[in-house]
Amino acid sequence: MKPVIRISQSAQYENQEVTIKGWLYNMRSSGKVRFLLVRDGSAIIQCVVVKSEVSDEVFEKTELLTQESSLIVTGKLVADKRSPLGYEMHVSDIEIVQIAKDYPITKKEHGIDFLMDHRHLWIRSKRQHAILRIRHEIINAARQFFNERDFVLVDSPIFTPNAAEGTTTLFKTDYFGSPAYLTQSGQLYAEAACMAFGRVYCFGPTFRAEKSKTRRHLTEFWMIEPEVAYFDLQDDMQLAEEFVSYIVQTVLKNRRAELETLERDTKILENTVPPFPKIHYNEAVEILKKHGVDFPYGDDFGGADETILSEEFDKPVIIHHYPAEIKAFYMKRDPQEPQFALAMDMLAPEGYGEIIGGSQREDDYDTLLQRIREHNLDEKDFEWYLDLRKYGSVPHAGFGLGIERTVAWITGTKHVRETIPFPRLLQRIYP
Numbered sequence: 008m009k010p011v012i013r014i015s016q017s018a019q020y021e022n023q024e025v026t027i028k029g030w031l032y033n034m035r036s037s038g039k040v041r042f043l044l045v046r047d048g049s050a051i052i053q054c055v056v057v058k059s060e061v062s063d064e065v066f067e068k069t070e071l072l073t074q075e076s077s078l079i080v081t082g083k084l085v086a087d088k089r090s091p092l093g094y095e096m097h098v099s100d101i102e103i104v105q106i107a108k109d110y111p112i113t114k115k116e117h118g119i120d121f122l123m124d125h126r127h128l129w130i131r132s133k134r135q136h137a138i139l140r141i142r143h144e145i146i147n148a149a150r151q152f153f154n155e156r157d158f159v160l161v162d163s164p165i166f167t168p169n170a171a172e173g174t175t176t177l178f179k180t181d182y183f184g185s186p187a188y189l190t191q192s193g194q195l196y197a198e199a200a201c202m203a204f205g206r207v208y209c210f211g212p213t214f215r216a217e218k219s220k221t222r223r224h225l226t227e228f229w230m231i232e233p234e235v236a237y238f239d240l241q242d243d244m245q246l247a248e249e250f251v252s253y254i255v256q257t258v259l260k261n262r263r264a265e266l267e268t269l270e271r272d273t274k275i276l277e278n279t280v281p282p283f284p285k286i287h288y289n290e291a292v293e294i295l296k297k298h299g300v301d302f303p304y305g306d307d308f309g310g311a312d313e314t315i316l317s318e319e320f321d322k323p324v325i326i327h328h329y330p331a332e333i334k335a336f337y338m339k340r341d342p343q344e345p346q347f348a349l350a351m352d353m354l355a356p357e358g359y360g361e362i363i364g365g366s367q368r369e370d371d372y373d374t375l376l377q378r379i380r381e382h383n384l385d386e387k388d389f390e391w392y393l394d395l396r397k398y399g400s401v402p403h404a405g406f407g408l409g410i411e412r413t414v415a416w417i418t419g420t421k422h423v424r425e426t427i428p429f430p431r432l433l434q435r436i437y438p
């Protein structure tokens with residue numbers, strides 16, 4: 008029995024007979040030789056079938072094979088400098104598991120709607136596979152970063168009784184006869200957790216009934232949200248830049264092959280190290296004016312503004328001190344300039360826009376109660392949240408990093424629908 012290996016393990020089995028279980032990615036012939044590109048999810052290897060070196064039965068099997076047929080190949084692994092993998096297999100046996108008839112995604116160009124309708128198959132293609140591999144790396148690095156710094160994972164609930172990020176983008180559901188809402192952000196619960204553990208993070212899907220059909224918006228997206236007791240805005244911004252730098256440098260170290268598949272220019276990624284430029288909202292408005300944008304002072308920045316702002320810098324930029332009027336109820340105001348909230352957004356360069364939103368939280372009971380009332384929120388839904396300001400309240404801050412927008416930037420992918428396995432958009436929840 009030959010060892011069954013993952014293609015990515017080839018280096019450990021050079022000049023040995025091995026078995027690989029996978030699918031036919033592509034095939035070409037040259038007379039009495041067949042070149043099978045076999046993928047197993049870890050990599051792709053060229054398997055060479057020479058008519059004179061195998062039984063007629065094995066060679067005839069190659070005549071039956073089609074794109075994405077599942078098969079088990081056995082043969083000798085030999086070094087080959089021409090192969091991106093560095094190895095190829097000289098086949099001695101083939102077992103066909105299933106012939107794939109009329110696999111719909113062919114090598115020709117397909118429209119995006121067709122590809123999205125076949126997302127469950129499209130994720131097998133080289134580019135999509137590379138993007139999702141990098142997504143995995145980003146999530147792994149993010150968890151590693153927090154685990155190495157003594158953060159405790161305390162996941163927030165998905166069903167919630169309240170709105171965290173405004174009441175206009177809530178998904179409402181019936182919860183045994185009472186209304187409940189799919190979480191927009193795990194933050195409020197992370198604040199409770201940080202009073203118990205000091206420094207926490209939560210990581211999960213979050214939901215926004217956004218009526219936006221932009222390349223940056225999903226209705227279900229994944230967010231990782233740290234929260235730290237005794238942190239202020241400055242601490243928050245420093246944690247954010249260290250966090251993003253760690254993620255980017257880890258991807259550069261571990262996912263070169265995938266970045267090459269995506270033909271990603273990594274210059275700006277190489278440059279993503281602390282410190283990041285940090286500018287006040289007022290400075291950001293000046294930059295927009297310099298670019299001839301007639302920006303209404305006091306507004307939030309839109310996608311186009313964020314693109315202009317992010318293209319001013321050769322690494323992510325943090326904008327802080329947004330007008331309090333346009334920000335969430337929980338944000339603390341700057342005592343020196345109370346018209347501004349102690350908020351920050353991180354914009355990725357190259358026009359990818361906002362990847363992080365965060366702030367220092369209001370820690371005074373009466374002030375927070377006043378904000379809840381000003382925002383016409385139901386006080387009883389926030390009694391627990393107000394308790395955090397009754398029993399040992401402390402300054403604290405945190406942020407949320409959107410996984411999909413971060414994947415889009417790092418992989419150089421224009422639309423977030425290609426950065427999540429099964430995207431949920433304004434007009435799509437299939438497959």
Ligand SMILES: NC(=O)C[C@H]([NH3+])C(=O)NS(=O)(=O)OC[C@H]1O[C@@H](n2cnc3c(N)ncnc32)[C@H](O)[C@@H]1O
Binds near residue numbers: 171362363366405
């Ligand atoms: N713990 C916190 O302080 C997080 C805070 N409560 C929060 O939710 N901020 S945020 O609304 O700016 O969203 C944070 C990030 O979440 C991402 N985000 C936010 N909304 C979306 C949509 N609709 N689609 C994809 N990604 C989205 C984007 O990167 C934002 O910067």
Ligand SMILES: [Mg+2]
Binds near residue numbers: 352361363364
């Ligand atoms: Mg935001």
